[in-house]
Amino acid sequence: MSYIEFSDVVRTYGEGTTKINALDGASFNVEKGELAVILGASGAGKTTALNILGGMDSATSGTITVDGRDLSHASENDLVLYRRADVGFVFQFYNLVPNLTALENVELATQICPDSLDPTEMLEKVGLADRLGNFPAQLSGGEQQRVSIARALAKNPKLLLCDEPTGALDYQTGKQILQLLQDMSRSEHVTVVIVTHNAALADMADRLIRFKSGRVTSMTTNESPLPISEIEW
Numbered sequence: 001m002s003y004i005e006f007s008d009v010v011r012t013y014g015e016g017t018t019k020i021n022a023l024d025g026a027s028f029n030v031e032k033g034e035l036a037v038i039l040g041a042s043g044a045g046k047t048t049a050l051n052i053l054g055g056m057d058s059a060t061s062g063t064i065t066v067d068g069r070d071l072s073h074a075s076e077n078d079l080v081l082y083r084r085a086d087v088g089f090v091f092q093f094y095n096l097v098p099n100l101t102a103l104e105n106v107e108l109a110t111q112i113c114p115d116s117l118d119p120t121e122m123l124e125k126v127g128l129a130d131r132l133g134n135f136p137a138q139l140s141g142g143e144q145q146r147v148s149i150a151r152a153l154a155k156n157p158k159l160l161l162c163d164e165p166t167g168a169l170d171y172q173t174g175k176q177i178l179q180l181l182q183d184m185s186r187s188e189h190v191t192v193v194i195v196t197h198n199a200a201l202a203d204m205a206d207r208l209i210r211f212k213s214g215r216v217t218s219m220t221t222n223e224s225p226l227p228i229s230e231i232e233w
């Protein structure tokens with residue numbers, strides 16, 4: 001059994017004439033410790049899949065298991081614990097609390113999970129040792145995304161889910177953030193799933209999952225993924 005098993009998942013939104021299958025029988029799997037990239041055009045169902053994987057949304061049908069846990073039949077209480085302890089999220093727009101410092105933003109997240117890591121150490125790891133006391137507005141977009149990665153990893157999650165993590169960043173800054181995610185997947189041994197519409201990211205992945213119209217059109221593994229520095233787009 002794979003670490004993540006996403007099997008024949010359908011997610012329907014709306015009713016009657018406005019009914020849409022955001023996911024329409026999507027299946028894929030990811031092994032422990034892999035960096036997986038989910039690639040697809042806007043509207044392909046990537047965010048829906050990530051939200052279901054993170055326990056923030058639920059499938060209309062199909063089964064989802066993570067580390068042997070069946071999310072598709074989990075109680076709301078189980079999902080709360082799963083989101084708190086097992087999953088770190090990184091979003092396109094960082095979602096930091098504006099009136100808390102970088103350090104306080106990370107501390108806030110660690111307070112709700114049982115096996116969290118030291119917030120200061122995590123901020124040092126993402127290269128922000130000298131910005132602990134800064135508020136989000138005093139940080140660049142790339143620095144804010146580093147804080148959000150530190151916040152996600154400080155939970156000591158099994159799974160790091162990233163939805164278009166470079167979508168709001170310029171080219172060079174985006175590359176640095178991707179390098180950080182690739183490095184962290186190796187050094188922290190966390191399973192990472194990155195959702196993107198940028199086909200250039202295909203070569204950085206251990207596993208590439210292509211989405212189209214709510215389905216997986218291909219899944220390939222890569223024995224020698226490229227460092228981000230060797231990828232141009």
Ligand SMILES: Nc1ncnc2c1ncn2[C@@H]1O[C@H](COP(=O)(O)OP(=O)(O)O)[C@@H](O)[C@H]1O
Binds near residue numbers: 013014022042046049
């Ligand atoms: N909460 C929702 N209510 C209605 N439709 C939704 C909702 N979330 C997503 N959709 C629709 O489902 C499809 C897939 O969306 P999404 O998963 O966000 O795609 P992607 O992240 O690949 O751009 C889109 O057509 C989108 O409009």
Ligand SMILES: [Mg+2]
Binds near residue numbers: 046047048
């Ligand atoms: Mg999306």
